[in-house]
Amino acid sequence: GAGVSQSPSNKVTEKGKDVELRCDPISGHTALYWYRQSLGQGLEFLIYFQGNSAPDKSGLPSDRFSAERTGGSVSTLTIQRTQQEDSAVYLCASSLTFGLFQETQYFGPGTRLLVL
Amino acid sequence: QKEVEQDPGPLSVPEGAIVSLNCTYSNSAFQYFMWYRQYSRKGPELLMYTYSSGNKEDGRFTAQVDKSSKYISLFIRDSQPSDSATYLCAMSAIQGAQKLVFGQGTRLTINP
Numbered sequence: 052g053a054g055v056s057q058s059p060s061n062k063v064t065e066k067g068k069d070v071e072l073r074c075d076p077i078s079g080h081t082a083l084y085w086y087r088q089s090l091g092q093g094l095e096f097l098i099y100f101q102g103n104s105a106p107d108k109s110g111l112p113s114d115r116f117s118a119e120r121t122g123g124s125v126s127t128l129t130i131q132r133t134q135q136e137d138s139a140v141y142l143c144a145s146s147l148t149f150g151l152f153q154e155t156q157y158f159g160p161g162t163r164l165l166v167l
Numbered sequence: 168q169k170e171v172e173q174d175p176g177p178l179s180v181p182e183g184a185i186v187s188l189n190c191t192y193s194n195s196a197f198q199y200f201m202w203y204r205q206y207s208r209k210g211p212e213l214l215m216y217t218y219s220s221g222n223k224e225d226g227r228f229t230a231q232v233d234k235s236s237k238y239i240s241l242f243i244r245d246s247q248p249s250d251s252a253t254y255l256c257a258m259s260a261i262q263g264a265q266k267l268v269f270g271q272g273t274r275l276t277i278n279p
Contacts, residue, residue: 055210084266091175094211094255096266107266142210156267158203158210 053077055159057143063165064133072128072162076145083126084146084156085118089139097141100126133166140164170194173256173270182279186243190256190270193237197258197268200232202241205253205272214254215241246277 056075064070076083085097096110100120111117115134120126130137140161146154173190180186188202199218203211215230217223217239223230229242239258243250253274257267 086267086269091271093173093271094257094267094269096268099266110266144210155213155216158212160208160210 055143055145055157057141057159057162059162060160061163061165063167065167066135067132069129069131070133070164072130072141072143072164074126074128074143074145074159076124076126076143077157079147080145080157081123081148082146082154082156083120084144085126085128086142086144087112087139088142088161092139094142097128130164133164135166138164138166168193169271170268171256171258171270174273175271177274177276179276179278180246182246182248182277184246184277186241186246186250186275186277188241188243188254188256188273188275190239191237192239192258192268194258194260194268195234195237196260199259200230200239201257201267202228202230203255203257203269205255207252211255248277248279251276 058073084099086094088094098108098118102123103120115131118128142161144156144158146156171192202215204214205211217230217232220232220234227244231240253272255272256270
């Protein structure tokens with residue numbers, strides 16, 4: 052079956068503009084995660100969803116970042132008033148479910164965001 | 168200090184060599200340990216997954232976890248040029264959010 056897909060693949064924007072990044076998880080996966088991968092920083096957790104709710108938003112760097120998930124499927128990560136330090140690869144992952152044990156997270160190819 | 172430390176390399180070895188990749192961590196709550204492989208401009212893919220301490224072998228790959236030392240390793244035997252990628256260690260605690268905490272990643276090149 053299809054894996055996790057993300058769009059757009061690449062996004063170039065001007066400082067101060069808003070951007071929306073989209074993630075389509077693997078069909079049937081109830082858990083969805085957003086990470087950010089910056090040069091020299093590795094992957095940083097941003098937020099995760101179980102169904103449509105986000106129990107853990109602790110990784111969002113500022114209130115300019117928000118995310119939502121509708122219908123237990125597609126998720127959108129929105130960055131308002133983008134700054135140059137927001138330039139990074141934004142990765143989405145999904146897993147079958149959420150529970151006491153670690154479920155395998157499957158990653159999408161990422162959206163490369165460049166803020167000029 | 169980061170929760171997970173990983174030497175970013177780069178690491179370059181000849182084909183056929185044994186490769187050793189390592190991570191150290193500070194959070195004793197971590198119980199699940201993973202190695203992801205990431206090819207250029209692709210998302211990470213799970214390579215090895217270990218729960219608690221011990222060894223796990225899968226083909227040419229062996230993962231080791233030493234919780235007493237807070238140290239994990241990935242060994243690649245008979246390395247191939249196709250193994251050239253960035254290798255990321257990742258960890259999570261047994262309960263709570265299922266977020267993964269990643270190391271910085273080690274960029275590995277296997278030279279033919």
